Amino acid sequence: MAIYDQHMHTLYSFDSEAQLRDYLAQTKAPVVTTEHLEFDNPDDGGRDDLPDYAGMVRTQAALDTNYHNEMLLGIEAGYFAPAEPRLRDYLAHHDFDLTLLSFHHDGKHDYLDTQIATLLPKQVLTDYFSRMLMGIQRFHDADVLAHFDYGVRQFEITPEQLEAWGKTALDQIFAIAVENDLALELNTKSMYKWHNAALYDLAITWYQAAGGHLFTIGSDAHEGPHYEANFAQALAMLKRHGVKEIATYRHHKRTMVPIEPPVIDADNAY
Ligand SMILES: [Zn+2]
Numbered sequence: 001m002a003i004y005d006q007h008m009h010t011l012y013s014f015d016s017e018a019q020l021r022d023y024l025a026q027t028k029a030p031v032v033t034t035e036h037l038e039f040d041n042p043d044d045g046g047r048d049d050l051p052d053y054a055g056m057v058r059t060q061a062a063l064d065t066n067y068h069n070e071m072l073l074g075i076e077a078g079y080f081a082p083a084e085p086r087l088r089d090y091l092a093h094h095d096f097d098l099t100l101l102s103f104h105h106d107g108k109h110d111y112l113d114t115q116i117a118t119l120l121p122k123q124v125l126t127d128y129f130s131r132m133l134m135g136i137q138r139f140h141d142a143d144v145l146a147h148f149d150y151g152v153r154q155f156e157i158t159p160e161q162l163e164a165w166g167k168t169a170l171d172q173i174f175a176i177a178v179e180n181d182l183a184l185e186l187n188t189k190s191m192y193k194w195h196n197a198a199l200y201d202l203a204i205t206w207y208q209a210a211g212g213h214l215f216t217i218g219s220d221a222h223e224g225p226h227y228e229a230n231f232a233q234a235l236a237m238l239k240r241h242g243v244k245e246i247a248t249y250r251h252h253k254r255t256m257v258p259i260e261p262p263v264i265d266a267d268n269a270y
């Protein structure tokens, strides 16, 4: 049983052109796509982006004869309070193996929009975590809290600033995550492309202090070459925190996979 990437996108996401086979070709491990389910998406003209479920199933079936990987179907559920009924409705009517919970936008801007970078870091950080706290209080029917730092990717937030500005909210967010068995994702794109590894190092200790012991690693790849990017570094960080296993998901049921010995299929990096 291998540790494998549990966060990646293909052309069924509004912002990716990757093909499923781009990932399948790199590993013998299970491959789980986590396409965007995003409502009122400012990055896409305010549209609701619902992945084509039948299309994803068809694509998996078409590749099944050429690739022998186990193919799983995940979803990256973007929470936006006014769209909560639409989010719940879509999830109630589609079967997935894995649900990532994400917070990407405030209704006007995705947190990666250049406009956000012109605002004060403290203001964006506190707004982002209060949005996440209110969201996770209402909606926690997911397996994994994805990229907890998404809202501040564009800023150079120090661990000291995260503690001063964000710890009170994050403590509450992680308590709710733990209560509801949500794993904490180590998002290697955040950690090594957006240079937030030090924030993850700190957040892991807070999640553990809240009683959390479930971790996943996701590259958030939007193209093949980022599959399992920097996984060795993320695994090493988890080991430093005494973490011995990674949570993997099928039909939302957990299988814990030991970190030793590390099995890394690709040495991709951001
Ligand atoms: Zn995301």
Ligand SMILES: [Zn+2]
Residues within 6 Å of the ligand: 007, 008, 009, 076, 220
């Ligand atoms: Zn993603």
